[in-house]
Amino acid sequence: MSSYSAAAQSAAASKPTKAKTAKVAKVTKAKSAPAPTRKVRSVVVRKPVVRAAPTFGQAAGLHEADDPLSLKSSVAYVLDQDTNEVLFSKNPQAVLPIASITKLMTALVVVESGLPMDEKLTVTVEDKDTEKNTGSRLAFGTTLTRAEMLHLALMSSENRAAHALGRHYPGGLTAFVAAMNAKAASLGMTDTHYVEPTGLSSRNQSSAADLAKLVDVTSQVPILRDMSTSREARVALGKRMVQFRSTNGLLANPLWDIGLQKTGFINEAGKCVVMQASMAGRKLIMVFLDSSGKSARIADAERMRKWLTSLQGDAPAAAKL
Template sequence: MKTFAAAFLSLSLLAGLPDAACAAANKSKPVPTRKVKSVVLRKTVAAVPPVATFGQVAGLHEVDDPLSLKSSVAYVLDQDTNEVLFSKNPQAVLPIASITKLMTALVVVEAGLSLDEKITVTDEDVDTEKFTHSRLAVGTTLTRGEMLHLALMSSENRAAHALGRNYPGGLTAFVAAMNAKAQALGMADTHYVEPTGLSSRNQSSAKDLAALVNVTSQIPLLRDLSTSREARVALGKRMVQFRSTNGLLSSPLWDIGLQKTGFINEAGKCLVMQARMAGRQLIMVFLDSSGKASRIADAERMRKWLATLPGEPAATASSKL
């Protein structure tokens, strides 16, 4: 029995050796690890709905017109005869964005202020309304003429604000002069609160803006500066290129005598022009256009329509306002 027990014990020990050897081997070898893909949980950002323009809120885009324009307001006037060739919501009063700068320029020029006088951008000229960017850093010094050029061609907000701030009596007197000029021109639907157009409280109608274009287009300086396609301006030690905000100036199909674009969310895309076409000197107003290039597309639709239907009765669209 003792011999059998000893033999059984020996066999048990031998049977356990492979497992023990494997265990020892596993301890000496590194255990491969599985790569686990990391999952990054991102917070879901709610989509921010686009800001509705004043025209959209008023339902002006629901008004049909013969050209299916994207602008809720459109107005075309023969400058020589005062004949209205196209009219869509002409009396709707809406924010006009940087179209404001035409009145800013008119007030500056009619004040007879020296265009060679140096003007410096200060903290007061920084946009605290929409927080827009500007290449005119605080401390930049340019002549009044250069500021006027950048305000009309590139729609430079700090330039326009600096022009108003450097008016005799300051910004308050300048805005008062803007409103007084509007009244003198019979622009009863127009009101200004600042010289850049960043405020949605700068408002007007297409009929009023046509009156403004009529006056400003008769001033050679404003014609030249507003239709300038580009300019190099010395900002400190750097020469900086500024360009027009209106691509139609580069088109051989257009003969533009004066123009101004505008945009803020509340106003949509805006455009006013004086242009010669179809044998007429015309004033065009497009307000509250929806879409990136829609105001340009609307102007092209209007040009083609005028070229094919010269002398026809005015196309009209009824207004909701």
């Protein structure tokens, strides 16, 4: 064998074949390639839906009652203030929590007490809400006149203002609540009972027929008419001037002529509103209790206004349920 042939054979033996090279490359690639990642499904943890506890009216099945206006309020009552004719009635004797409508009686007792309206009252920790743990724009130490406290309680439904009014009554809060219940009894409000002056307690209860009596009386007190229908007020809280507004949007509606009003809300009572208003040539007292939905009480009042206006000139056939 020539030296060339021997060298060639030796080179051929040492040179890898294509198949061998591919096999080695494949093994190398397999060793160097990263391990495939395993897809992990993301799990979304949803918070359980906590349903609000039913209002007293819902629990009693009052919302199941049908009415010709399809109201969202389980209780509705409309009375002609001059003739005492009932124009609309839905569950009028149902006794339910009345929330901040309580403040109408609070205001009436304060006014009839004859206590000086310019006397300065101070909000203290005793006025803190221990029922619902709500806050307030009236910090502890805030000092306002009795008239200013009354205004904020009626217009903006300030709970600490209402509580301070009761606490500064002769004999304190206990005597004040007793005066509230005594006044209710004197007005023939037999379904009504109060345990505190703000309405935060669900034990403050009444019926629509009873509340109509309260609205009738309070609407004849000029200071209560003016304060309850005030749309806004600037009050000095320390060195700051703070703007307070009414809780009733209907006061800004030119289609409404409201002489007195009060709104209310706690979970047990739902949305509530009482009013004295002039429409369709009449002075009317309107009560809506236990309304479901953020704006439902206002929508119910609008439905009632349109229905009553459509009857103008006719003798309204009272709707009673």
